[in-house]
Amino acid sequence: MARVMIIDDERDLTEICTLVLEAAGHEVECWHPGEPVVASLMAFRPDVVLLDWILGPVRGAHVLGMIGHDLRVVVMSALHGVEAMARSLGAVGFLPKPFVPEELIAAVESALYAEPDARNA
Amino acid sequence: MDWRREDHPFADLLARRKSEIEARWRDRVRTEGADGTAVLEGALSDYLDGLARTLSHPHAIEEEAQVWIESAHEHAVTCGESFDVHAVIHQLELLRQVILELAIEEGELAQDEIVRAFDVPIEATVADYVRARDREARLSEAEHICFLTHELRNPLAVATLAAAQLRRMGLPSPAQARAAELIERSLSRLRTLIESAAPVEPWRA
Numbered sequence: 281m282a283r284v285m286i287i288d289d290e291r292d293l294t295e296i297c298t299l300v301l302e303a304a305g306h307e308v309e310c311w312h313p314g315e316p317v318v319a320s321l322m323a324f325r326p327d328v329v330l331l332d333w334i335l336g337p338v339r340g341a342h343v344l345g346m347i348g349h350d351l352r353v354v355v356m357s358a359l360h361g362v363e364a365m366a367r368s369l370g371a372v373g374f375l376p377k378p379f380v381p382e383e384l385i386a387a388v389e390s391a392l393y394a395e396p397d398a399r400n401a
Numbered sequence: 402m403d404w405r406r407e408d409h410p411f412a413d414l415l416a417r418r419k420s421e422i423e424a425r426w427r428d429r430v431r432t433e434g435a436d437g438t439a440v441l442e443g444a445l446s447d448y449l450d451g452l453a454r455t456l457s458h459p460h461a462i463e464e465e466a467q468v469w470i471e472s473a474h475e476h477a478v479t480c481g482e483s484f485d486v487h488a489v490i491h492q493l494e495l496l497r498q499v500i501l502e503l504a505i506e507e508g509e510l511a512q513d514e515i516v517r518a519f520d521v522p523i524e525a526t527v528a529d530y531v532r533a534r535d536r537e538a539r540l541s542e543a544e545h546i547c548f549l550t551h552e553l554r555n556p557l558a559v560a561t562l563a564a565a566q567l568r569r570m571g572l573p574s575p576a577q578a579r580a581a582e583l584i585e586r587s588l589s590r591l592r593t594l595i596e597s598a599a600p601v602e603p604w605r606a
Contacts, residue, residue, distance in 0.1 A: 290555050296562040303569070358554035360599070378558035378592055381565045 282392045285324050287311040287343065288332035288356065293377075297330065300381045301388065317343050321351065328391045330375070333357035333366065344369045352391045411515055414504060415453040422449060422499055429495045445496075493519055550599040557595065561588045 284306050286294045294310045301308045309324045311317060313336065321329065331353050333340040341362075344353055348370020355366040356375045363374040372394045375387045415422065423445055497519040501512055564584040572578045 290559070292559045293555060293562075296559050296566065300562055300566055303566070358551045358558075377554045378561045378588075381562055381569060384562070 281305050281307060282327040282388060283307045283309070283324065284328045284330060284388055285309050285311065285321060285326035286330045287317060287320075287335065287340070288330070289313045289334075289336045290332070297384060300384055304381075304385045306388065318346060321347060327352065328388050329353045330388070331355050331371075333359055333362055341365070341369065344371060352394060354387050354391045411500075411504060412453040414507060415449055415500070418503055419446070419449050422496075422503065425499045425502075426492075426496050429499060430492055433495060448496075546598060550595050553591075553595050557588065557591060561585070561592070564588060 284301055286297055286308065288294050288297075288311075298308045298310060309320075309326065311320045329347065329351050331340050331344060333355050334357070335343065340355065340357075344355065344366060347353060353371045354373035354375055355362070355371045356377055356379075357366075358377045360376045363376075366374055373387050373391045375383065379387075426445065427442070497515065500515055504512060504515060564581055567581045568578065568585065572581055
């Protein structure tokens with residue numbers, strides 16, 4: 281079981297991802313738009329972070345830059361061409377939208393067991 | 402180099418009466434132009450010199466046409482406006498009229514060279530305008546499709562996950578399970594359609 285924090289401003293998506301991951305046995309917390317992202321992460325201390333790339337005015341890339349080398353982050357995005365950039369900022373996984381439950385669960389579990397030397401510098 | 406040559410009377414006319422041509426053209430643009438703006442003002446002097454060279458050396462006529470196009474582009478960038486092909490062509494026509502009037506005043510009857518010398522830049526201007534508009538339309542279409550595919554992927558992700566989760570949770574009746582299966586299949590088709598229509602994102606390395 282993993283502690284997963286979902287950082288995405290699409291409420292419907294965070295809700296359905298929560299349902300899927302909780303059904304798979306994980307503990308899930310969702311970031312709420314307007315709250316400081318880093319403070320939310322520090323309060324929950326997740327094993328894996330699912331981070332939206334766009335994320336409205338906050339910018340997922342900016343958040344990833346701050347946390348990418350300290351936390352296991354899987355970037356989710358409807359922009360399929362940003363994977364290389366996300367990995368260069370420290371993401372250990374990339375989940376292109378749309379995805380099915382099996383892909384979501386596999387991405388979280390793959391990130392959970394990512395070897396430290398497999399994380400991109 | 403002195404472009405005044407006896408066997409090219411128009412080249413000589415352009416050199417001798419260049420200031421007058423420029424003044425008459427500006428006046429004509431002010432009174433007959435769509436908004437009085439001399440789109441080609443910045444390139445006029447260079448163009449008249451180039452036109453004189455063209456009349457002296459006819460093989461150089463297509464090279465000189467580029468001066469007008471570059472001037473129109475530069476003007477459009479400075480003003481933040483689109484390349485106005487109608488203004489460019491109209492002002493080229495006004496210049497042709499001014500030069501022909503001066504030629505008639507001097508008793509020159511062979512006006513074919515002047516007429517032909519303006520046909521080339523006008524044709525080149527129109528061709529360049531069409532190419533520029535076509536490029537803009539293609540870029541706009543690609544950007545629109547890119548935006549659309551991005552916006553469709555988020556709700557599609559929600560629907561895909563929700564339909565699959567319903568199936569995983571087990572629906573009580575075969576009819577409900579079948580309905581969920583149909584939803585998943587349709588969503589899968591939508592996903593395939595969107596991915597096949599998605600253009601390469603401009604930021605993709």
